[in-house]
Amino acid sequence: DTAVSQTPKYLVTQMGNDKSIKCEQNLGHDTMYWYKQDSKKFLKIMFSYNNKELIINETVPNRFSPKSPDKAHLNLHINSLELGDSAVYFCASSQVGYNSPLHFGNGTRLTVT
Amino acid sequence: SQQGEEDPQALSIQEGENATMNCSYKTSINNLQWYRQNSGRGLVHLILIRSNEREKHSGRLRVTLDTSKKSSSLLITASRAADTASYFCATDEETSGSRLTFGEGTQLTVNP
Numbered sequence: 500d501t502a503v504s505q506t507p508k509y510l511v512t513q514m515g516n517d518k519s520i521k522c523e524q525n526l527g528h529d530t531m532y533w534y535k536q537d538s539k540k541f542l543k544i545m546f547s548y549n550n551k552e553l554i555i556n557e558t559v560p561n562r563f564s565p566k567s568p569d570k571a572h573l574n575l576h577i578n579s580l581e582l583g584d585s586a587v588y589f590c591a592s593s594q595v596g597y598n599s600p601l602h603f604g605n606g607t608r609l610t611v612t
Numbered sequence: 613s614q615q616g617e618e619d620p621q622a623l624s625i626q627e628g629e630n631a632t633m634n635c636s637y638k639t640s641i642n643n644l645q646w647y648r649q650n651s652g653r654g655l656v657h658l659i660l661i662r663s664n665e666r667e668k669h670s671g672r673l674r675v676t677l678d679t680s681k682k683s684s685s686l687l688i689t690a691s692r693a694a695d696t697a698s699y700f701c702a703t704d705e706e707t708s709g710s711r712l713t714f715g716e717g718t719q720l721t722v723n724p
Contacts, residue, residue: 503654534714540698542655542714555711589654598643598662598704601712603654 502526505590505604512580513612519576520607522590530554531573532601533565534589542589548573549595580611618701618715626723631688633718635701636681642704644677644684645712649698658686658699691722 505522512518524531532555533545546565547555553565562578573590587606593599619634635644643662647655661668661677661684668675674687688695698719702712 540649540717542700544711544713547711591654598660600645600657600660601647601655601702602657605652605654 503590503592503602503604505588505607507607508605509608509610511610511612514580514582516580517576517578518580518609519574520588520590520609521572521574522604523572524590524592524602525571526592526602528592528602529570529595530593530599531567531570532591532593533573533575534591534603536587536589536606538586546573546575577609580609582611585609585611618699618718620718621716622719622721624721624723625691627691627693629691629722631691631695631720631722633686633699633701633720635684635686635715637684637701637703637715638682639703640706641679642706644675645702645704646673646675646684646686647700647702647714649700649717651697655700688720691720693722693724696720696722 503524530549532547534542536542545559548567550570551567564576567573587608589606590604591601593601617636645660646658649655659670659675661675672689677684698717700714700717702714
């Protein structure tokens, strides 16, 4: 009955590989997000989708490509992984509107070696 | 540039004491939110305060907002060891289109 679930929890891979992280929410929210948390715990938004449409696309390398097959799912594909991509990636969802809190998944710790 | 900045970066107290964390921001906001993150977990929403509110309570939590100073504080009263976590403020800027910008967080350690 997890509200926002993302898989895998841990991902260890070598430079140059391509990997995907999946996210699903069962809260009925229209908006989903990807955040990146670095080693200093700084959390930065990467993308936001509202009902399958991209609405926020921060300055993120185009090696990162989000995909939303439906409003309950938002996946993140990363091509040609680099050492600097190592971080914890969080999926989140919210209802539409300014005063809507975010519901986060438990994160995917990506380690690029 | 970073919107929310928190102070202190780390705070260590004894169980039963109160913990106060501060957050400052730079632009006009719709609301300010506080989140908690336990080690190895996702962030959990604690409380939201709207820009036209000055104070809000939820259980042992008390949040204040001073829009003239562009600052907020989170007070946790009668702290418990289970309150040990990182606490983040997040601002919903008026011009951001529902984009939350997070501060760097305060690491709170409550010693039993």
